[in-house]
Amino acid sequence: MTTTLPDSIRDRFPLLQDAVYLNSCSQGALSVEVREAYQRYLSDWDEKGAPWDLWVELNEEARSRFARLLNASTDEIAVTTSVSAGVSSLLSGLRLTDGRNKIVMSDFEFPTIGQNVHAQELLGAKVEHVSAGPDTTIPIDRLAEAIDEETALVAITYVCFRNGAKTDVKAVVDLAHEAGALVLLDAFQAVGAIPIDVRDLGVDFVVGGTLKYLLGSAGLAFLYCRADLLPSITPIQTGWFADEDIFEMDIHDYSPSATASKFESGTPPVPSIYAGVAGMDLMDDIGIAETESHVADLIDQLIVGLDRIGAPLVTPRDPALHGPMIAVPSTDERAMVTALAEDGILTTPRDGNVRLSWHCYNSAEDVEAVISGLERHSALLAR
Numbered sequence: 142m143t144t145t146l147p148d149s150i151r152d153r154f155p156l157l158q159d160a161v162y163l164n165s166c167s168q169g170a171l172s173v174e175v176r177e178a179y180q181r182y183l184s185d186w187d188e189k190g191a192p193w194d195l196w197v198e199l200n201e202e203a204r205s206r207f208a209r210l211l212n213a214s215t216d217e218i219a220v221t222t223s224v225s226a227g228v229s230s231l232l233s234g235l236r237l238t239d240g241r242n243k244i245v246m247s248d249f250e251f252p253t254i255g256q257n258v259h260a261q262e263l264l265g266a267k268v269e270h271v272s273a274g275p276d277t278t279i280p281i282d283r284l285a286e287a288i289d290e291e292t293a294l295v296a297i298t299y300v301c302f303r304n305g306a307k308t309d310v311k312a313v314v315d316l317a318h319e320a321g322a323l324v325l326l327d328a329f330q331a332v333g334a335i336p337i338d339v340r341d342l343g344v345d346f347v348v349g350g351t352l353k354y355l356l357g358s359a360g361l362a363f364l365y366c367r368a369d370l371l372p373s374i375t376p377i378q379t380g381w382f383a384d385e386d387i388f389e390m391d392i393h394d395y396s397p398s399a400t401a402s403k404f405e406s407g408t409p410p411v412p413s414i415y416a417g418v419a420g421m422d423l424m425d426d427i428g429i430a431e432t433e434s435h436v437a438d439l440i441d442q443l444i445v446g447l448d449r450i451g452a453p454l455v456t457p458r459d460p461a462l463h464g465p466m467i468a469v470p471s472t473d474e475r476a477m478v479t480a481l482a483e484d485g486i487l488t489t490p491r492d493g494n495v496r497l498s499w500h501c502y503n504s505a506e507d508v509e510a511v512i513s514g515l516e517r518h519s520a521l522l523a524r
C-alpha cells in the first residue's frame with residue numbers, strides 16, 4: 142500500500158466501525174457531514190418555514206458543484222432527481238428524424254437507459270445493441286460496425302454496473318463523431334471515483350448522481366449537455382423548473398430555458414441537495430484523483446488475494462479496463478452476499494456475481510477481510 146487515505150477519513154463514516162463496507166457501487170457510506178446536512182435541512186424548515194429562495198439558491202449550488210466536478214459550465218448542467226429523469230427529458234427533445242433515427246447502445250447500459258432508448262421505438266427510432274467481447278468489455282470494432290450514417294445517438298456507460306468494466310470513452314466519441322452521431326455517457330458508476338473532464342472526453346451528454354461515490358443520497362442527479370447542442374434540443378418532457386423564468390409563473394406558453402435547465406422538471410429535491418452538496422464537499426476534501434489511485438492499489442492487492450484463494454473474477458484485470466468495482470462469480474451470489482454480511486462484510490449480488498466496490502474509506506485490512514470471507518465460503522465461488 143502506498144497511501145494512507147483511510148486513516149485520515151474513516152472516522153467520518155460511523156458504519157465503518159462495525160462493517161467492512163464494499164457496497165459503494167450501490168450507495169456510498171453515510172458520513173457525519175451528510176447526516177449533519179440532513180439535520181440542517183430540518184432546522185431550516187423548522188426555523189424558516191418554506192424558504193423557497195434558499196432552496197433555489199441551493200439548487201444553483203448543486204449545479205455549480207456538478208459543473209466543477211465535470212469541468213463544465215453551469216449553463217451546461219441540469220439538476221435532476223435521477224438519471225432516468227435527465228435521460229427521458231433529453232431523449233424527448235432529440236427528435237430522431239427519418240434519415241437519422243438509430244440509437245446504438247451497449248449491453249452494459251443500466252435498465253433506465255434501455256427503457257428510455259426502447260421507448261423511442263414508439264416514435265420511430267431503431268435500436269441496435271452492442272454486446273461484450275470475450276474480455277468482458279465492449280469491443281470498439283463492434284461499436285464501429287454498429288455506428289453508421291443513420292445513427293443519431295450512441296449510449297455507453299463509463300463503468301459497467303454489472304461487471305465493473307470501463308469503457309474507452311474517447312475512442313467511442315471519436316467513432317461516433319466521425320459518423321455524425323452524438324454520445325450519451327452514463328457515468329453514475331464513475332463519478333466521484335474517477336476524475337471526469339467533459340472537455341477532455343469530448344462527450345456530448347453525461348448523466349450521473351450523488352448516491353454512490355459522491356457520498357450523497359438518493360434523489361439528486363445531473364445531466365450535462367454540451368453548450369453548442371443546447372439550441373437544437375427542445376424537450377417535450379418538462380416542468381416549471383425548466384422555464385426560462387421560473388418566478389414568472391407563466392401558464393400561457395412553453396418557454397424553456399436556453400440553458401441545460403430546460404431538462405429540469407418540478408420542485409427540486411431539496412433534502413437530497415443538502416445531502417448531495419455535503420457529499421460532494423467531502424469528496425472535494427478527500428480528492429477524487431487521490432481516491433482513484435488509492436483504490437487502484439487496493440484492487441491490485443485484491444486481485445493478488447483472489448488468485449491466492451483460486452477465486453475467479455469477471456472484471457477485466459487490466460487496471461485501464463476497470464473502475465472501482467470488481468465482480469466475483471458465485472454459484473449462488475445471494476447466498477454468498479448473505480454469508481459475507483453475517484461476517485460483517487457488506488456487498489451486493491448482480492447477475493451471478495458478488496460485487497466488491499472500493500472507495501476512499503476502504504483499507505488494506507478490508508481487502509484481507511473479504512479475501513478471508515470468500516475463502517471461508519469458497520463452496521459458493523464459481524470455479
Ligand SMILES: Cc1ncc(COP(=O)(O)O)c(C=O)c1O
Pocket residue numbers: 222223224225226251253298302327328329330350362
Ligand atoms: C450505471 C447506472 N446508471 C443509472 C443508475 C440509476 O439511475 P436512476 O438515477 O435513474 O435511478 C445506476 C444505479 O443505481 C447505475 O449504476
